[in-house]
Amino acid sequence: MAAVKIYCLALCLMSTAVAANQLRVGFYAQTCPRAETLVRQALNDALRSDAGIGADLLRMHFHDCFVRGCDGSILLDSVNGNSVEKNAGINQSIEDEAFDVVDQAKVNVEAVCPGVVSCADILAFLARDSVAHYGGWFYAVPAGRRDGRISISSESTSNLPTENFRLGQLVQNFKNKGLSPSEMVTLSGAHTIGVAHCVAFTRRLYNSSSSTGVDPTLDPTYAAQLRRSCPTLTTDEEVPMDPPSQFGFDNSYYQGILRNRGLFTSDQSLLTAPFSAAQVNLFARNSASFQSSFAAAMVKMGNIGVLTGFNGEIRKKCRVVN
Template structure:
């Protein structure tokens, strides 16, 4: 019986692996497979090591916390929370998410994820996914900037595709109307309330001029968007030249009052016409959204509780779990693999006789 075993999966085994992958991509099943304490037995130091890497980076540059929160968001909104935003090469060819205009050059924190991954690999090789590290790092950044603690269900696997076009299609731009925001978040199973809650992350971090340039300049002519305070617009024009581009290295805090503190000041700024982006102002002019803005401006504790819950829910978006995807050895590139492994890590998805593993 031992001689009957083969190292290569049979056609039936590969079919079972594909079926298993298709099943674990179903939203309900994927959510069920994520759990708090996923690495308790296989890598009990994983979350502590990520926390140390984030804390060290935060001590050098407090702004990195906002970058790591945004990194998680931009990852989850494109192909789900699968670390696809970290890839520098798409095996299928073409530009990656990381190269797309919404991410380049504004997205940051990649080096922090790499440092955390290196530490985890030294302790527990081939065990902790980059997607989970991104989720842990976002949680730790929220704790450092806002003293908000929550547990992260883990068990995500890393994807093998990263496509610039998908980033452009899925990420809500700063020019979004209330309807576009609603639709983009609904596509990820997030409600209007959760959209308004998560928008509060704009209370930390900075923005490049290009994201709001059309609110203060029409060509070379100064203008003031109807939803922007004239005095705030004047400050922004003094900072950002009319010919600023995607790569103009000028940034401004999204929340001028407390740019490195996760608080509810964002919601207090909106009624004063000091939402930096057109999309921010949409939360104020839409009646249903405006009611939520008022509630969160009045109650920071309420907003923080809902923000933590919304981050956990967002972190479950279209995840790959079980035998789908892979655990990358290097977060910026996919693992070397054969075509059979690409079908769902066949080495672990089927046993040597082609029977689905339990």
């Protein structure tokens, strides 16, 4: 019963969050009632050959929303040599196959409802379905976003947080997008799934000012494991973001932070202030609290800078403007 109450609370928070931007749950109920099912079909097909693809799709939605708002601009390909968001270094670790999933989802809905469902909404649905696939809570996604026509690589670099951010930088970065410090800690929990490239964190293993060369905030046993997977500063291998739970969307990420096993500097920095440390402790012992908070934070994030009404367009193909 308690879980049901928490879920209901999340739904109430969602209703409040969506009102201002004209997004609504069931937006395609009349114009394309099978939209979400068709999108989920593309994800399920992809997961059969790549169990980790959902983590890339969740990350892609986050990276889309933090640059020009949730308008699908991360999906656009370069035209005439222009450098678009997906070309930015910070987006290079997103697998090409993740963009293929979006393309297939678009093909699915276009075959049934041509010119109706936006690529930005497809990406939001895919992110939610990915969370649910790995064991997170299934939450209602308000829709009605339209697609943007502009994508600039440098805007990804200047708007997205990096793995080396300290707590104050994270708080300011999320504040710039209308998200609270609490929502920043909550959304960081997405790191409970997926993988990271060694080069994103090897400075913590080989370039520290400590006598061992290892960041003293990193558990020594975990550091030794990481060094075996990443034997040099420039190794380009992949390791799980949250080894006990690579394919499980749960609160293991926060439990790892309490054991000094946050993979990135940005992860472990969540213990450096009382407010964030308290939230890490809460989520580490209360999975339902994390799940409900994450659902609400995702809906709020999905409202950042959205295009609605007659703004933007409904792309025929997600990689190119009409």
